[in-house]
Amino acid sequence: MNMASAISFRATLCAILFTVAALAFAPQYEDAAQQPLRPLESTIDHVDYISHHWGQLSTYKYNAPGLFGVKKVGLPNGCQIEQVHLLQRHAERFPHPGDAQDGLNIEKFTEKVIKASKDGKHFKGPLAFLNSWRNILGGEYLTGTGAMAELASGVQFWNQYGRLLYNASEGQLGYEPEDVKRRPLLRTPSQSRMHNSMTNWALGFFGPSYQESAQFSSNWTDAFRTLIIPEVDPGPWNNTLAAHHCCNNSEAHGIGTIGDEHMWNYAGLYLTHTTKRLSKYMPKHFDLEVKDTYAMQLLCAYETQFLGVSEFCNLFTREEWDGFEQSLDIRFFYKHSFGNPTARSQGIGYVEELLARIQGKLIMESDTSVNSSLTDNEETFPLGMKFYADFTHDKMILAAITALSVDYFRQVPDLKTYPPKKDRLFRVAHMAPFTARLVTEVIGCDSANPKPEQHERVHYYASQYGYNSGDDSKHSKHRFVRMRLNGGILPLSSIRGGACEGRPDEMCSLERFIKSQAKAKERANYGKACFGDYDVVNDGRDVDGTVPK
DSSP: OOHHHHHHHHHHHHHHHHHOOOOOOOOOSSSGOOOOOOOOOHHHHHHHHHHSGGGGOOOOOOOTTTSOOOSSOOOOOTTTEEEEEEEEOOOOOOOOOOOOTHHHHHHHHHHHHHHHHHTTTTOOGGGGGGOOOOOOOOSSSSSSSHHHHHHHHHHHIIIIIIIHHTTTTTTTOOOHHHHHHGGOOOEESHHHHHHHHHHHHHHHOOOTTSSSOOOOOTTTTGGEEEEEEOSSSSOOOTTTSGGGOGGGGSTTTTTTHHHHHHHHHHHHHHHHHHHHHHTTTSOTOOOOOHHHHHHHHHHHHHHHHSSSSOOEEEEEHHHHHHHHHHHHHHHHHEEEEHHHHHHHHHHHHHHHHHHHHHTTOOOOSSSSSSHHHHHTTTTTTTOOEEEEEEEEEEHHHHHHHHHTBBBGGGGOOOOOOOOOOTSOOOOOOSSSSSEEEEEEEEESSSSSOOOOHHHOOOOOSSTTOOOOOOOTOOOOOEEEEEETTTTTEEOOGGGGTTTTTTTTTTTHHHHHHHHTTTTTTHHHOOHHHHOOOOOOOOOOOOOSSOOOE
């Protein structure tokens, strides 16, 4: 079993453990795609299908290395990963109580159910469970399932990268400090779900709970440092990991709400028939609206991520889950990607930090979301580290990809077609599910033009395929950048301008990668995008993630 298969297998097991999508009462459908799923009879494919069609609420799934169209996915002979930059989303959480499209919509539906029950009205058929149902979800913090997912991701990062970066010994289960003066620095915004995600990831990577000795070391946190960056809305703190808080227009009506409007329009397209179908099981005079039906789909996802099961999943067909996924793809494209004029500005700060770290430079001043009081010194912005780990929101991963101008994902969503097209490229479930990982690999090679390798191989030790770091024992003479999104290799050749074209394995020489970002800050137009006075025509157009000209 190769690395991709092993990780995919683990992801499938997680999906089985934490996802049940079933139907106890269902009408008959001729098309299998229209059939709601049945309890305990669900196949692995069915369980996997529903949990990975929830957009940003999807369970993490390791993408195949070639998912984004890359043909040669192996690391060439004579090459090895020398530095890794991780931008990771927090894990499973409860709903956002102040989001009208998320937690607030669930609260309104809950109130309607409670009122109907108090009035002595009864739900029937597949909705009979609502007669005794309670909303037991919490408010926007990490779930136990999320904590476990983050721990597993820390273990996976050690196994995939840490072993090779630190030349691990046989059976070494986690990081062991090399130099107490050069401890890894983990960064996170101050919100609890990110902070707790970082802590649980660290439990996996540093491995204090599963060493040869059964004693849990009380000083295990001495192996690393943390930087907690305040996340305040609005606030005085620049924060590249929560840049929406220092970009006023990102939440402004008419700019930050573009995606919300398109989402609800699409929900009306695919849920009108569903709402009518479910209405016959509602009490008399219960006015079931599309937003209520949408709330039930949200409850399916959130209850499953909390409890492992949900009665609400029983109510919808596969096509209706396809519609749900498309509605969230639409929302995020027009809220945090190429369809929103503030998207590049939200991501440009992280891109600036990434470029600085790769080149071994401090950032002494900035007019974007970079906090130069943190990046102007090596205490809070260390250089030359073997890995960097930053924890963030789903929106920041999408914004960073937009700011990088990875045009592969610049595909305007279809706002009118249901069921949606299967071959669309911008899919949030693939890009920013829970514990999503945008990984930038800095690769050292003994040749300026290493021969591409067709298939991914397990690297049991760094020098297995002829890698030699060179005389300085730090990095090779020839360096490349490769990026991965949840395992899938990003087509860097699609970066605007063509600087990274030429290799079928999508490795881009370090010099050319830096060149590819020469206009990134100019394209973002940070001051105008975040604080300017401008109007956006909300007709579904692609604005290239910046202020319309």
